[in-house]
Amino acid sequence: MRTPFLTLLTAVTLLAAAAPAQAQFKLNTGSLGAGLKAAKALTLSDEEVVAHTKEFVTWSDANNPVAAPSSPLAQRLAKITANLKTYEGIALNYKVYEVRDVNAFACADGSVRVCAGLMQLMTDDEVLGVIGHEIGHVKNHDSRDGMKTALLTAAAKDGVSSQGGTAATFSDSQLGAVGQALTTATFSRSQESAADAFGYDLLKSQGKNPYAMATAFGKLVASEQSGGAKSSKMQQLFSSHPDTEKRMKTVEERAAKDGFKKS
Secondary structure, eight states: OOOTTTTGGGSTTTTTGGOOBBBBBOOOOOOTTTTOOOHHHHHOHHHHHHHHHHHHHHHHHSOBBBBTTTTTHHHHHHHHTTOOOTTEEEEEEEEEBBSSSOOEEOTTTTEOOOOOHHHHHHHHHHHHHHHHHHHHHTTHHHHHHHHHHHHHHHHHHTTTTTSSSSSOOOOOHHHHHHHHHHHHHOOOOHHHHHHHHHHHHHHHHHTOOOHHHHHHHHHHHHHHHOOOOOOOHHHHHHTTTTTTHHHHHHHHHHHHTTTOOOO
């Protein structure tokens, strides 16, 4: 498997069993929400936002290379998440995208998607920490609110506000922007810190060393500094600069206080 992160691959567990990941993650959502009217987007309920999120996930699964359940990547993810079918009231389902992107995202309907590039870069516990972080954004409604904002933005581009609620439909390009917003969303410093804490607690609840949250950050930073390719996850990490190191230190200090040691 060839990825932009060759300098770090020796530190990744189960790498030799990983499947090819030459493609990139597709974000153009095509016919997603074809029946959704722009005016309607202005008054979407939380339940309707989740329904449109499910549409996106369905399209995304159909248009990206999903690892077969029998593949090494899918089996590895199944092992990592074996005790995490539900968490704090959220029913979760998982799939691996065999793409080189260093990314993962969780959606308001409980769908969690992890790209092969991220799994290659990280250990099992680090992958679980990232998943916990993403689930935190769902639990804290960041993902839901981000999706709603993206839908409203697309509606505004159709001139809904100035046309008194004209029922224009979303174009493919606008829907592509919605998908982009959902999977590469950036959040405020407080939102990221809250998601970090959620990921930390999830690791503890699964009997894992929460230092993995900090080492996951460290690998992304090291890849960035060594000239590795940009990724959605890196963009998210650095979106709240200059507090990245502070977030890492917060995790490390909390882990030490809780009696954990760096592995």
